[in-house]
Amino acid sequence: MIKPVVRIEHLFKRFPGQEADALHDLSFDLTGGQIIGLVGPDGAGKTTLIRLLLGLLLPTAGSVSVLGIDPENQMDKLHYLIGYMPQKFGLYEDLTVQENLNLYADLKELTPSDKRDQFKMLLKFTGLEPFTERLAGRLSGGMKQKLGLACALLGDPRFLLLDEPGVGVDPISRRELMFMVRQLSRDGKTILWSTSYLDEAADFDDVMLLGGGRLLYHGSPGELTKRIKGNVFLTQHTKLAPRPLLRHILKSRFPVDDAVIWGNAVRLVIRDKDTQTKFTRYLKPVKPRFEDAVITLLGGCPQSDSRVARNIHLPPMEDVVIRAENLTKRYGSFTAADHISFDIKRGEIFGLLGPNGAGKSTSFKMMCGLARPTEGRALVMGIDMREHPTLARQNLGYMAQKFSLFSPLSVLQNLTFFSGIYGLSGQRQKAKIEQMIRVFALRPYLHQKAGDLPLGFKQRLALACAIMHSPPILFLDEPTSGVDPVTRREFWNHINSMVEKGVTVMVTTHFMDEAEYCDRIALIYQGKAIYIGSPDQLKKRGETMEDAFVRVIRENEKQGQD
DSSP, X not given: OOOOSEEEEEEEEOOTTOSSOSEEEEEEEEOTTOEEEEEOOTTSSHHXXXXXXXXXXXXXXXXXXXXXXXXXTOHHHHHTTEEEEOSSSOSXXXXXXXXXXXXXXHHTTOOHHHHHHHHHHHHHHHTOGGGTTSBGGGSOHHHHHHHHHHHHHTTOOSEEEEESTTTTOOHHHHHHHHHHHHHHHHTTOEEEEEOSOHHHHTTSSEEEEEETTEEEEEEOHHHHHHTTTTOEEEEOOSSSOHHHHHHHHHHTTOSEEEEEEETTEEEEEEOOHHHHHHTGGGEEEOOOOHHHHHHHHTTOOOXXXXXXXXXXXXXOOOSEEEEEEEEEEEETTEEEEEEEEEEEETTOEEEEEOOTTSSHHHHHHHHTTSSOOSEEEEEXXXXXXXXXXXXXXXXXXXXXXXXXXXXXXXXXXXHXXXXXXXXXXXXXXXXXXXXXXXXXXXXXXXXXXXXXXXXXHXXXXXXXXXXXXXXXXXEXXXXXXXXXXXXXXXXXXXXXXXXXXXXXXXXXXXXHHHHTTSSEEEEEETTEEEEEEOHHHHHTTSSSHHHHHHHHHHHHHHHHHO
C-alpha cells in the first residue's frame, strides 16, 4: 500500500485568546505526484494549515505527518525534503537572481557540485538564464514567481508548498507557472498550491475547500462542478442594462447563489428549480465553472444593496471625464508607454489589462498624477495632470495595489487621517468615518494595526479610505488582488453602486472575470494599446476571456516579428 505524502488526523488549532478554532477536526490524506489546490475565503485556515505542515506552528490537538515525518518533533529532517514558496518576503529584492539562488542553496547546505548542476538546470527550467545579474526587485511579477519557484526547488524536494504564487501575476505568466509545476508533478513531486484564482484550481488534480476552519470539500474540481450542472444561466433585460439588472436581482432577494455581470448580461447560479422553470424564457443555460460551485458551497454571494453610494450626489459634469492624449513615458532609451490615447465617460468602468511589464501600471500612474508623461497629456475633469496636479487630485479617490495604508496606524487612525487629508472635518468627518465603519464591517478591528489585518479587511479599509470624500472619479489598482471570490463580489457590489450614481472608475486587474464587469477595456502590450473595446467584443477572439487575452497578445507578437 502506497503511503500518503500528507496524513492529517483530527487536527485542531486554536490560537490564544480566540473563542473559535482556526482549524476544526480536519482529517485527510494527500496522494503523491499530484497538484492539490487549497482554496477558501479569508480566515478559512489556509495559511494556518500550511504553517502546521511546515512545522512553523504546533497543533492544539490531533496529528500531522508529512512524508512520514512529524513536523513538530522532526522539523530539521523535514527541512531537506520540502520546498516552500511563501506569498510574501520569499525573495531578497536587493539581491540579484544569482545571489538569491546562492542564499537558498546555502540554507539547503548544497555542495558546490550540486549548486552548479542545480543552478544550471533551474535557470534553464525557469527561463531566467539571461537575468542572473538582475536585482530581484527589478524583475516582472511573473519572473519573480519563477525565481521563487527555483529557490523552492533547490535541494530537489519531494513536497512543494506554494502559497498564492499567482497573486499579482498576469494570465500569461500564470499559465507558464502552471506548465512548469505540472511538469514537476509528472516527475513525481507533490504540490500543495494555495490560491484565490479558482480558474487555476479548476485544472488541479485534487482540491481542498476550507471554510471557517472546516474542510467543506475534498476531491476533484470536476466532481464539485458537476453538482451545479443545469443551475447556471445568463439573463438579459430589454430595458435594463447589466448593472441595474444585477442590482435589481440582488435587492429583490431572487433565489440565487451567485450573480455577476458577464459582459452585456448577468450570470446567475439559481438554486431553486421552480424559479428556473418560471423564468425559463429569460434564461440561457451555460456551462458551470468551478468558481460557481465553490461560491454555492460557501453559502452564496452577498445579496444586499450596497450602502456606500447612498449619500453620493455628484455635480453636473462633462460627458468625458478622463482623457489620455498620446501618453508616452520613456526611461532613458526604454519606452514604457507609447502614445496611448483613450476617453472615459462619466459613469463608466474602464479596465486596463495587460501582462506584467507591458506598460499598464505606467499608464495608470500617469493618469492619476503619480508619474509625469514624457509626451502627451492626462486630463481629469478637463484639468491637465501635469500642469495642475493638486487641483485634479481633488476629484480623485485612489486605491493602490500595495495598500496606500499606514500599517503601524490602527484602522480608526487610518480613517481619521485619510478623511482629514481629503478635507473633511468636524461633524461631517465623524459621520463619514462612522458610515465607512458600518458599511465595511470594520468595528471589530478599529484599534487593530492596519498591517495586522486579514487581507480582505485591508482591502476594505483601503477602499473606505479612497472614497471618504465621495470623489467623482476612482482609480483602483488591482483592488481585489489575492482576495477570495466572495469578498471580490462584495467589492464589486460597492463599485457598481457608485458607478450607478455617476462615479467613473478606472481599474487594473489580473482577474479575467473582472474584465467582464467593465464597460470597456484597454489591453496594453509592449507599451501600446493593442485593443480598446467592450469585453464581449474581445471574447469573440477566444473561448474564454483569458483565451482571448492570450490570443490577442500572441497575434500582436507575431505581427511584430513579421
